[in-house]
Amino acid sequence: MDTPSEQAPGASRLSESADIERAIRKHDRVLVRWLAQKFGDVETARDIAQSAYLRVWRYAQTQPIDNLQALIFKTAANLAANEFRARKRMKTFTQEPAKDSPENAIELMACPGPSPETTAVAREEVAASLRAIDALPQQARRAFVLSRFEEKTYREIAIILGVSESSIEKYIIAALKALRLAAEESGRPPNIVRLPNRRTRQ
Amino acid sequence: MNQRLPLSDIGSSANDTALYWLARRMSGSMNAEERREFENWLAADPENRKAFSNAEVLVSRVDKIGDELLAQEFEKELSALS
Numbered sequence: 001m002d003t004p005s006e007q008a009p010g011a012s013r014l015s016e017s018a019d020i021e022r023a024i025r026k027h028d029r030v031l032v033r034w035l036a037q038k039f040g041d042v043e044t045a046r047d048i049a050q051s052a053y054l055r056v057w058r059y060a061q062t063q064p065i066d067n068l069q070a071l072i073f074k075t076a077a078n079l080a081a082n083e084f085r086a087r088k089r090m091k092t093f094t095q096e097p098a099k100d101s102p103e104n105a106i107e108l109m110a111c112p113g114p115s116p117e118t119t120a121v122a123r124e125e126v127a128a129s130l131r132a133i134d135a136l137p138q139q140a141r142r143a144f145v146l147s148r149f150e151e152k153t154y155r156e157i158a159i160i161l162g163v164s165e166s167s168i169e170k171y172i173i174a175a176l177k178a179l180r181l182a183a184e185e186s187g188r189p190p191n192i193v194r195l196p197n198r199r200t201r202q
Numbered sequence: 203m204n205q206r207l208p209l210s211d212i213g214s215s216a217n218d219t220a221l222y223w224l225a226r227r228m229s230g231s232m233n234a235e236e237r238r239e240f241e242n243w244l245a246a247d248p249e250n251r252k253a254f255s256n257a258e259v260l261v262s263r264v265d266k267i268g269d270e271l272l273a274q275e276f277e278k279e280l281s282a283l284s
Contacts, residue, residue, distance in 0.1 A: 027284065030280075030283050030284060031280070034279070034280060034283060038276075069284065070281070073277055073280040073281055073284075074277050076276075076280065077273050077274075077276035077277035077279075077280055078273045078276075078277075080273075080276050081269050081270075081272035081273035081276055082269055082273075084272060085268055085269050085272060122263075125263055126263050126264075126266050126267055129260070129263045129264050129267070130264075130267050130270070130271065133264065133271060134274075141275070142275065145271060145272060145275045147228050148228070148261065148264065148265070148268070149268050149271065149272045149275075150272075152230075153229065153230025153231060154228075154229045154230060154231060155230070155231060156230075165229075165231075166207055168229075169207050169225055169226075169229065170207065172225045172228060172229075173207070173221055173222065173225045176221045176224060176225060176257065176260065176261070177221060179260045179261070179263070179264065180217070180221065180257075180260055183260055183263075
């Protein structure tokens with residue numbers, strides 16, 4: 001049986017290169033089409049796909065790869081998410097903050113500077129939030145991600161998921177409730193706990 | 203056309219109502235009348251304002267892991283394609 005260790009040195013690497021090329025060629029169309037849909041232009045799609053292939057290629061020089069397709073998609077997904085979020089951040093900074101927001105949540109989080117303990121608590125809360133979103137039923141999770149991170153309206157999400165707009169609202173509320181529950185269970189709900197009035201304790 | 207859920211479906215506490223309004227604000231289809239309704243609710247009681255900023259904090263925590271969540275979701279979408 002031909003195992004890589006029985007081949008001449010370099011031969012296995014050579015066949016891996018051919019495997020990578022084949023895998024890239026096989027999935028390129030699906031990947032670029034999907035990326036073009038996400039970003040709304042083919043040029044960005046090709047750029048991201050090329051960067052992903054380059055990274056996969058480099059990675060393959062140092063590591064044996066079990067599942068090339070999975071690695072290509074994972075790499076492309078990471079790059080696409082970073083690009084997506086970077087574009088969103090740029091847009092946010094050039095826009096005016098919402099006038100009807102009672103208190104800016106980001107300001108609320110940023111001030112005052114956190115102590116090491118509160119940083120650890122915050123990290124646990126963020127991890128709990130991630131678990132809560134992960135544990136949602138698929139449609140609710142997709143609806144939340146599309147709304148929050150892809151900035152789609154409920155109407156747009158309803159079309160993508162093939163359900164009614166009011167279903168989307170239900171999914172979002174379910175996601176928000178799951179986040180609230182996770183916050184409560186991670187030990188520090190965002191609700192201020194009412195301490196007894198000091199005067200009554202004196 | 204504006205497909206809203208009845209508020210009574212969500213719950214009646216200030217915290218539940220805050221989640222409802224946050225979900226409405228995320229909808230992208232709030233009209234002027236609804237916005238006024240929201241403002242009135244917010245101004246009606248300091249508890250409401252508190253509840254609403256708490257709800258915003260919940261979501262801002264998720265924003266910190268947005269890259270990670272989005273990458274996971276993209277990966278799932280891609281694997282479903284092939």
